[in-house]
Amino acid sequence: MRFKLTLLLLVANIVTFGFIWRNAGGNAETEISAQAFFSADISEIAVSGANGAAAYALERRGRDWFMTQPFAWRADAFAVSRLLNELRFLDSSIGFSVEEAADAGSSLASYGLEETSAKVSVTDSAGTHELRLGKTTPDGRCVYVLSPDGKVIVPAPRSLFNAVAQTPDDLRSREVFSMRPYEIRAVTVRTAFSGGREQRTGLVRVRGNEESPDAAQWRFETPVAAAADSRLVEKRLGELASLGYVRIVSGDAGDSDAYGLKTPGMRFTLDAADRSRTLLVGNADPSDASGETRFAKLENNPAVFTVPAAPVEAWRDAAREMRDPYFLRFDPAELIGITIHDGNDALVIHRMNVARGKAGEAAEDASVPAVAAAPDVGAVAEPRPEIFSEKSAAAANPVYNSWQMPVAPGSSVTAATKVEPEVIAELIEKLRNLRAVRAPGADDPALSAARRRLCDAFVADVATPEDISQMKFNTPLRIVELEFASPDGKTRSQTLTIAPAAEEGTPIHAKTGTSIYSITPEILDDLDAHAAHFRDRLVFTLPEGGKIVGLKLSELDGHLEKTLLREACPEGVADWAEELEKNAEPFPQALAKLIRATSTVVAVSYLPEPFSRSFEDDAYLGMGVPEPWRYRVDVDVLLADGEKNTPGKTETVTYFLTRRLGGTTQLAGSPAQDCIFRIRQDFIDAMHALTFNRSGIIPEISDPDGISADNIRPAE
Structure with a gap:
């Protein structure tokens, strides 16, 4: 319950x-709400001062407000919103009647509400209503307002008076275009030159690319179809979209051409999805001593004003300044072949395991010969260790780690060879980042027009036979043929031709398609037509399960060879280097370094010539002094399935080395790999420890089998 x-x-x-x-x-x-003077849908507001002098008039068009008096202009949204809020919440509930005021001995004049007072005319869905504004209250906090029917006097907040008393300059929007950069879909700039010539530059926004699908991408439609520098266009467009006037000059340009707006020097058109704005820019404002402002007006709007010169002048040569300087845009994953021509030398490089027309698939391509594995222990073991992992991820990236130099017609390669991932990655990125560059001093007025053209970044969009001849493209420095295959099976090719400088002091030039660009010469070092430049830097690594069981270091003197050390791994030791490192004495530590350095031998770079026992280098010291082989290192490698003394299971890898040619330079030769190369610092340091001041590090060599430790014999 x-x-x-x-x-x-x-x-x-x-x-x-x-x-x-x-x-x-x-x-x-x-x-x-019933006592409010106006409805919520106010569409027009007109304010007149004392004695009927017009102050300003506002009109709503769609969602936006515009000033119609004293001249046509877009209104500032915040200023209009402030005025609307004051008018909408004004009502008679807090006022008193005119009759009550008369009974108290007061008249409309007592409150400043006579016929000549300031008036606010408001138009809404019910019609047009007029308010009169009078004096402020004695405490200054309110202003007297006479209702539209003339029956009620309302002490309205002082904020109403402040909102109504805004000047036309307060109510005008400072922005000329009143458009956001993200709304703009196209930009057209017409620039007038002397002699009546006009250049039209048109840009359109296109969809983002695969690398940046959400980023704005811009392209030129005129005067040439080309990619624009989208970041620079967005920056300049942001400055233009937020362009504000400096001062209003006149409500009507009239028939006078003093402003230079009848034949404007520049004409901007910004197109959005639902509207378009056109700005005319004329002469410099003579009243501005700095010369940094220009007369301007909007099309279909008579008001003349001035704008800062910098944001508009930045577009005067947009076709050159805002063009994308990177003219070799491509997806590295679609690149499947590179052929480099250097005079009579040629080098072909292909991606392995990629069928032509199927770059996105890992299908085996029978047309591409596989890299033959060498039968001895000197062959490179796969998978390749990530030697350069600290430097880049190229070794682990299938886009870069699956390239080879096949035997091809015209190529200098005599045997299929794997390409170093780091080198091919660097070349591909440098090709993608190849950019047109204006030469220093290209704008020097003292230069002839022909020479200035040779120094410009974008030399020609449609090269003529005269251009080809004058710029020496008939005798190029390099020709690079790029082959691409898209995932949909389509293939295409692109040729890059690099020519020497046409005149002394001018840049070298590159040509793709019909266009010619000025470039810097650094790319030539990467476009090496010698196979040694691209050869895989991994010379040797221990095969799986293999280990080093013996080392012999010999000093060479012409045709004589002196044994400096001969060491063997003790029985039962799994890791010889690790065992030696436990001993703090100098010799075991130095020997351990050499064992680790020869376990994985990596070339810093290769020399172009093959291995030769009679090799002598005279390039690194720069004095023409020949440097022959000074040392020989023999490394005994025990294979995984063998015993140390079993014939055929232990193989020897041999290296010949020069003396140390510098702090970071020493050359080595591998007979098994038929190459000469610069060794890494770990190999250099290991050799230095065992060959420099040997008496203090290397112990006396015992006499094996009755042979003297100082045995000197003819070198092999």
């Missing part, structure tokens, strides 16, 4: 409360 009674009382209270709220609060709110 108690529960039912409680529930009944709760329901009764809710019903009673709802009835009270509906008949009290609800009606009170309706009564307040």
Whole structure:
């Protein structure tokens, strides 16, 4: 019973409360809104000063407000919103009647509300209404307002007076275009030159690329179809879209051409999805001593104003300044072949395991010969260790680690050879980043027009036979043929031709398609037509399960060879280098370094010539002094399935080395790999420890089998 009674009382209270709220609060709110002077859909506002002098007029068009008096201009959204809020919430509930004022001995003049007072005309869905604004109250917090029907005097907040008293300059939008950069889909700039010539530059926004699908991408449609520098276009477009006027000069340009707007020097058109704006830019403002402002007006708007010169002048040569300087844009994953021509030398490089026309698949391509594995222990073991992992991820990236130099017609390669991932990655990235560059001093007015053209970044969009001949493309420095295969099976090719400087002091030039560009010469070092430049830097690594069980270091003197050390791994030791490192003495530490250095031998770079026992280097010291082989290192490698003394299971890898030619330079030769190369610092340091000041590090060599430790014999 108690529960039912409680529930009944709760329901009764809710019903009673709802009835009270509906008949009290609800009606009170309706009564307040009913006493408002204007509805919410105000469409026009006109303000006149004392004695009827017009101040300004505003008109709503769609969602935007525009000033129609004293001249046509887009209104500032914040300033109009401030005025609307004050007018919408003005009502008669806080006022008193004119009759009550008369009974108290006051007239309209007492409150400053006579006929000559300032007026606000407001048009809404119900018609046009007029307010009069009078004096402020004695405490200065309110201003007297006469209602549209002339019956009620309202002490309105002082904020109403402040909102109405805004000047036309306060109510004008400072922005000329009133468009956001992300809205703009196309930009057209017409620039007038002397002699009546006009250049039209058109840009359009296109969809983003695969690398940046959400980023804005811009392209030139005129005067040439080419990619634009999208970041620079966005930056300049942001400056242009936010362009504000400096001062309003006149409400009407009239027939006078003093402003230079009848034949404007520049004409900008910004197109959005639902509207378009055109700005005419004329002469410099003579009243601005700095010369940094220009007369301007909007098309179909008579008002003349001035704008800062810099944001508009930045577009004067947009076709050159905003063009994308990177003219070799491609996806590295689609690149499947590179052929480099250097005079009579040629080098062909292909991606392995990629069928032509199926760059996105890992299908085996029978047309591409596989790299033959060498039968001895000197062959490179796969998978290749990530030697350059600290430097880049090229070794682990299938886009870069699957290239080879096949035997191809015209190529200098005589045997299929794997390409170094780091080198091919660097070449591909440098090709993608190849950019047109204007030569220093290209804008020097003292230069002839022909020479200035040779120094420009974009030399020619449609090269003529005269251009080809004059710029020496008939005798190029390099010709690079790029082959691409897209995932849909389509193939295409692109040729890059690099020519020497046409004249002394001018840049070298590159040509793709019909276009010619000025470039810097650094790319030539990477476009090496010698196979040694691209050869895989991994010379040797221990095969799986193999280990080093013996080392012999010999000093060479012409045709004589002197044994400096001969060491063998003790029986039962799994890791010889690790065991030696436990001994703090100099010799075991130095020997351990050499064992680790010869476990994986990596070339810093290769020399172009093959291995020769009679090799002599005279290039690194720069004095023409020949440097022959000075040392020989023989490394005994025990294969995984063999025993140390079992014939055929232990193989020897041999290296010939020059003396140390510098802090980071020493050459080595591998007969098994038929190459000469610069060794890494770990190999250099290991050799230095065992060959420099040997008497203090290397112990006396025992006399094996009755042969003297100082045995000197003819070198092999």
